[in-house]
Amino acid sequence: MDFRSSETVVGPRSEDTLPSSAATAVKVVIVGGFGVGKTTLVGAVSEIRPLTTEETMTQAGADVDDIAGVERKTATTVAMDFGRISINDELVLYLFGTPGQQRFWFLWNGLFEGALGAVVLVDTRRLEVSFDVIGRLEERGVPFVVALNSFPESPSYPTEELRAALDLPPEVPIVECDARTRESSRDVLMALMRYLYSLTTPTP
Numbered sequence: 446m447d448f449r450s451s452e453t454v455v456g457p458r459s460e461d462t463l464p465s466s467a468a469t470a471v472k473v474v475i476v477g478g479f480g481v482g483k484t485t486l487v488g489a490v491s492e493i494r495p496l497t498t499e500e501t502m503t504q505a506g507a508d509v510d511d512i513a514g515v516e517r518k519t520a521t522t523v524a525m526d527f528g529r530i531s532i533n534d535e536l537v538l539y540l541f542g543t544p545g546q547q548r549f550w551f552l553w554n555g556l557f558e559g560a561l562g563a564v565v566l567v568d569t570r571r572l573e574v575s576f577d578v579i580g581r582l583e584e585r586g587v588p589f590v591v592a593l594n595s596f597p598e599s600p601s602y603p604t605e606e607l608r609a610a611l612d613l614p615p616e617v618p619i620v621e622c623d624a625r626t627r628e629s630s631r632d633v634l635m636a637l638m639r640y641l642y643s644l645t646t647p648t649p
Contacts, residue, residue, distance in 0.1 A: 562590075591613065
């Protein structure tokens with residue numbers, strides 16, 4: 446699942462300009478293991494031309510990166526992805542997609558600074574690549590939702606089985622998505638916003 450844009454960057458376009466009605470901007474981080482669809486989600490949902498830092502995968506990384514399950518992947522994010530979406534006239538989300546390989550995780554420190562929350566993209570064919578990602582978020586105390594990205598031949602599991610396998614507390618939302626579509630990706634971000642709001646709302 447790769448998002449490609451053949452458009453040449455020649456400068457800002459009118460639609461890249463932040464709406465004048467925007468009153469609140471929130472930083473959200475899109476995380477997950479290698480090849481789970483982070484670049485695809487940012488590219489699909491962004492209302493501006495997304496910034497990507499994808500580079501062609503070479504033989505030099507063959508002994509470093511675990512490509513089991515994503516052998517056909519030919520490019521990878523080496524720094525970050527960036528996009529933007531307006532949830533309504535006043536609320537704007539800035540989206541930062543992280544690189545998936547562990548050798549690039551040192552970049553996470555800067556990407557997580559100031560982030561209000563995160564989306565963890567999960568490939569149910571390779572749940573194990575999500576364990577360390579979720580652990581790092583929990584260590585940092587960053588609220589997150591888990592989004593199950595749809596892939597061909599992805600196995601389907603009951604939500605509670607997935608929650609147990611990922612060792613998630615009961616309050617963390619688990620949602621299904623197709624990172625290739627804008628509507629589905631937007632629904633994931635809305636789920637995160639609702640979860641963040643619930644954390645600030647006193648329990649009766």
